[in-house]
Amino acid sequence: MIEAISAVNEGHVIAYGDDDITARAVKLFKKHFGKDVAVYFVFGGTGANVLGLKAITKPYQAVICAETAHINVDECGAPEKFTGCKLIALATPDGKLRIEQIEPLMHVFGNEHHVQPRVVSISQASEMGTVYTKQELKALAQFAHDNNMLLHVDGARIANAAASLNVALKEITTDAGVDVLSFGGTKNGMMYGEAVVFFDERMAHDFKYIRKQGMHLPSKMRYISGQFEALLSGDLWRRSAAHANRMARLLGSELEKVPGIKLTQPVEANGVFAVVPKQFIEPLQKKYFFYTWNEAISEVRLMCSFDTTEEDVQEFVALVRRTVK
Numbered sequence: 001m002i003e004a005i006s007a008v009n010e011g012h013v014i015a016y017g018d019d020d021i022t023a024r025a026v027k028l029f030k031k032h033f034g035k036d037v038a039v040y041f042v043f044g045g046t047g048a049n050v051l052g053l054k055a056i057t058k059p060y061q062a063v064i065c066a067e068t069a070h071i072n073v074d075e076c077g078a079p080e081k082f083t084g085c086k087l088i089a090l091a092t093p094d095g096k097l098r099i100e101q102i103e104p105l106m107h108v109f110g111n112e113h114h115v116q117p118r119v120v121s122i123s124q125a126s127e128m129g130t131v132y133t134k135q136e137l138k139a140l141a142q143f144a145h146d147n148n149m150l151l152h153v154d155g156a157r158i159a160n161a162a163a164s165l166n167v168a169l170k171e172i173t174t175d176a177g178v179d180v181l182s183f184g185g186t187k188n189g190m191m192y193g194e195a196v197v198f199f200d201e202r203m204a205h206d207f208k209y210i211r212k213q214g215m216h217l218p219s220k221m222r223y224i225s226g227q228f229e230a231l232l233s234g235d236l237w238r239r240s241a242a243h244a245n246r247m248a249r250l251l252g253s254e255l256e257k258v259p260g261i262k263l264t265q266p267v268e269a270n271g272v273f274a275v276v277p278k279q280f281i282e283p284l285q286k287k288y289f290f291y292t293w294n295e296a297i298s299e300v301r302l303m304c305s306f307d308t309t310e311e312d313v314q315e316f317v318a319l320v321r322r323t324v325k
């Protein structure tokens with residue numbers, strides 16, 4: 001990525017994305033997602049989610065999401081502040097929304113006393129490291145569309161999901177009926193930069209104004225575009241994501257063998273969720289940074305990335321073994 005940034009750091013180009021590098025990067029998005037997508041680069045993931053949602057909602061509407069969704073718990077209320085929408089957050093055992101949970105909310109349509117559900121927002125891969133299958137995505141999109149709603153995907157880890165399912169990006173987005181996607185660059189190895197992808201150009205009609213007003217129009221766009229080019233022109237995006245997933249599977253299977261440690265979710269992407277007895281968490285955190293995900297059950301979240309090595313995993317597991325002994 002540093003090389004990619006360096007490579008586009010030649011001479012002068014027009015600012016705000018009106019440059020050849022950005023044109024090439026946009027073309028690559030069209031190659032991966034289909035020629036009709038509209039693509040806008042932004043600085044970060046919260047911005048991608050908030051502005052993507054803003055483009056497709058009105059303030060009296062609602063966004064239905066999982067209780068664990070980044071938009072619900074990790075964006076400091078930005079989605080509510082900038083869209084004006086109420087988030088309806090539903091509890092899920094594994095971070096994945098299911099149609100049966102959304103269905104009971106559909107009776108409020110037309111009732112002026114209630115916010116009007118407009119968007120179903122899911123995270124792929126989910127915040128609990130699980131992955132929606134193609135069939136699940138299609139069914140959610142169909143359900144949303146049948147109820148005059150749209151399907152938004154927080155794809156901060158969409159590359160991990162595609163690698164996990166061994167499918168093309170298009171198969172779990174365009175072909176599944178997704179309407180708006182936050183495409184994650186940062187968690188796939190970019191230094192910074194995400195993209196908002198609209199699968200129907202008409203939804204992107206006002207987006208250039210929304211992005212600018214939302215303070216996410218990068219003047220030196222080429223440094224984001226150059227990174228996306230490096231990621232998407234070959235298979236770097238898939239190799240990096242598949243590697244992170246593989247390391248997570250290794251970490252999961254090794255941790256499972258440690259007495260007293262219990263995995264709480266299947267390892268389907270690059271995250272491992274495990275119950276670690278409370279007294280051991282702090283000693284482990286002295287050496288490794290990780291979050292306690294759920295204090296109540298002493299569950300931690302461990303994430304692997306494109307540069308996690310097998311030695312990293314083995315060293316961590318060895319420390320866990322020594323600590324819990």
Ligand SMILES: Cc1ncc(COP(=O)(O)O)c(C=O)c1O
Nearest residue numbers: 044045046047070123127154156
């Ligand atoms: C599911 C999810 N969405 C979006 C983001 C992006 O957030 P940021 O605004 O930090 O780039 C993250 C980062 O942790 C995430 O985990």
